[in-house]
Amino acid sequence: PSSGYEITLRKLHRGVMELGFYTNAELKHALKQAKESSSPALVERLSSLQSGVLEHKQSLFKFLSQIMEEDGYAQWREQEAHELSDLVQRRIQYLQNPKDCSRAKKLICNLNKGCGFGCQLHHAVYCFLMAYGTQRTLILKSKGWRYHKNGWEEVFKPLSESCLSPEGDSLANWPGKPDTQVLTLPIIDSLLPPRSQFLPPAVPADLAPRLARIHGQPLAWWVGQFLKYLLRPQPAINELLQSTEKKLGFKGPIVGIHVRRTDKVGTEAAFHPLDEYMPAVSEWFDQQISNGKLIDKRRIFLASDDPKVIVEARSRYPDYEILGDPDIAKTAAIGTRYSDNSLYGIIVDIHFLSRCDFLVCTFSSQVCRVAYEIMQSFHVDASSSFRSLDDIYYYGGQNAHSWRVAQSHYAQKTEEIDLKIGDPVGVAGNHWDGFSRGKNLRTNSQGLFPSFKVEDRVEAVKFPTYPEVPL
Numbered sequence: 001p002s003s004g005y006e007i008t009l010r011k012l013h014r015g016v017m018e019l020g021f022y023t024n025a026e027l028k029h030a031l032k033q034a035k036e037s038s039s040p041a042l043v044e045r046l047s048s049l050q051s052g053v054l055e056h057k058q059s060l061f062k063f064l065s066q067i068m069e070e071d072g073y074a075q076w077r078e079q080e081a082h083e084l085s086d087l088v089q090r091r092i093q094y095l096q097n098p099k100d101c102s103r104a105k106k107l108i109c110n111l112n113k114g115c116g117f118g119c120q121l122h123h124a125v126y127c128f129l130m131a132y133g134t135q136r137t138l139i140l141k142s143k144g145w146r147y148h149k150n151g152w153e154e155v156f157k158p159l160s161e162s163c164l165s166p167e168g169d170s171l172a173n174w175p176g177k178p179d180t181q182v183l184t185l186p187i188i189d190s191l192l193p194p195r196s197q198f199l200p201p202a203v204p205a206d207l208a209p210r211l212a213r214i215h216g217q218p219l220a221w222w223v224g225q226f227l228k229y230l231l232r233p234q235p236a237i238n239e240l241l242q243s244t245e246k247k248l249g250f251k252g253p254i255v256g257i258h259v260r261r262t263d264k265v266g267t268e269a270a271f272h273p274l275d276e277y278m279p280a281v282s283e284w285f286d287q288q289i290s291n292g293k294l295i296d297k298r299r300i301f302l303a304s305d306d307p308k309v310i311v312e313a314r315s316r317y318p319d320y321e322i323l324g325d326p327d328i329a330k331t332a333a334i335g336t337r338y339s340d341n342s343l344y345g346i347i348v349d350i351h352f353l354s355r356c357d358f359l360v361c362t363f364s365s366q367v368c369r370v371a372y373e374i375m376q377s378f379h380v381d382a383s384s385s386f387r388s389l390d391d392i393y394y395y396g397g398q399n400a401h402s403w404r405v406a407q408s409h410y411a412q413k414t415e416e417i418d419l420k421i422g423d424p425v426g427v428a429g430n431h432w433d434g435f436s437r438g439k440n441l442r443t444n445s446q447g448l449f450p451s452f453k454v455e456d457r458v459e460a461v462k463f464p465t466y467p468e469v470p471l
């Protein structure tokens with residue numbers, strides 16, 4: 001298939017989504033007004049409009065999924081996704097297993113960033129991206145790791161079979177010199193300008209056209225490949241995952257919900273009641289049924305750092321089969337968060353979230369973003385298989401990135417801004433009501449604009465192409 005064809009299909013999908021967000025929000029608003037002004041006839045009309053729009057949307061999504069099944073490219077998509085992943089995995093293997101470790105260029109990264117597991121994984125991925133970009137073998141220092149004192153290698157496979165030593169003839173702190181053998185990298189927050197072109201949202205230019213054709217969020221796919229390599233479990237963790245799978249009775253079709261509470265609420269994110277998550281869950285199952293899929297049960301995998309959430313969900317939503325373990329959530333309590341039990345808990349939760357067919361969560365949490373990134377390695381393109389209650393997808397500490405205006409806009413309200421086709425726009429967030437907030441980088445004005453009028457761009461950057469690794 002041509003790139004244009006694949007990209008247009010995804011645009012269509014996004015367009016229907018945004019139309020849904022927009023009409024749903026507007027109708028909710030109008031309904032509230034109608035109720036307040038006691039106009040029962042209008043309330044009834046708006047309610048029926050609301051369900052009518054939902055049905056229209058469902059049938060459009062159904063046609064879209066039919067096109068994907070009927071156009072004859074399904075097998076090609078599978079094959080292409082498999083080949084791309086295989087290529088990147090082999091390149092990482094090559095980078096991590098140099099012929100002569102004593103002379104290899106190395107990049108040292110300390111795992112123990114002062115933050116949670118998801119944040120530390122993102123820290124490790126950032127180091128890995130820099131290692132890939134500078135063709136240096138990544139050495140992950142993890143003795144004294146806050147989640148497991150003996151280090152990473154007792155939990156996950158070592159990053160190399162032949163090169164784990166941080167030794168070398170010359171040592172320096174990043175950025176050092178190109179011929180310095182061993183460089184130590186600071187955390188992303190402490191990188192001095194000019195930072196690095198290899199930071200997200202960059203993806204390698206030699207892969208970008210293929211990625212842009214097959215995937216709606218190449219950055220998440222790219223990050224997911226490094227997580228896939230990093231998170232190869234040691235046998236004990238593998239057994240833990242398998243026994244948990246049996247114990248839970250984990251199987252698809254299943255929606256993953258992540259509810260981030262405790263220390264996050266009120267500091268870095270708002271409180272979201274379960275009721276805010278459930279409409280997206282039920283809509284997903286309804287869509288599957290409308291697409292002709294067989295749904296034996298409405299199954300949910302629910303992960304949280306607050307055990308009460310799982311108990312509450314089971315009592316309030318008896319129509320759903322809710323998999324999850326309040327005892328695991330208990331291990332996430334702030335006082336005991338950095339312990340073995342808590343580590344096993346978060347590994348299990350992230351693993352099963354990533355294996356769900358759809359995620360409902362807050363992208364302000366790195367737990368959910370990591371699960372979403374790993375999820376990409378299990379599907380050809382699961383970039384739209386999520387509903388975030390707050391942020392859009394991003395990578396913490398990423399380089400500035402702009403979207404492009406695809407359709408011009410004249411501000412209709414004082415908080416809106418004008419857009420001209422081609423303008424670069426820094427997108428701060430999607431309100432999931434048809435509008436996004438951001439800054440037009442041509443006019444420097446900030447405000448709201450219809451989300452569907454701007455399009456994300458793939459940030460293709462020249463990385464090493466690893467010609468030693470066959471395509």
Ligand code: GDP
Nearest residue numbers: 116117118119303304305332345346365366367
């Ligand atoms: P963020 O703070 O949500 O962005 O994510 P981090 O991973 O950086 O820190 C949160 C930490 O809280 C996690 O690493 C876990 O230790 C714990 N935690 C948060 N949510 C969950 C959950 O759903 N399950 C478990 N087991 N632990 C969680």
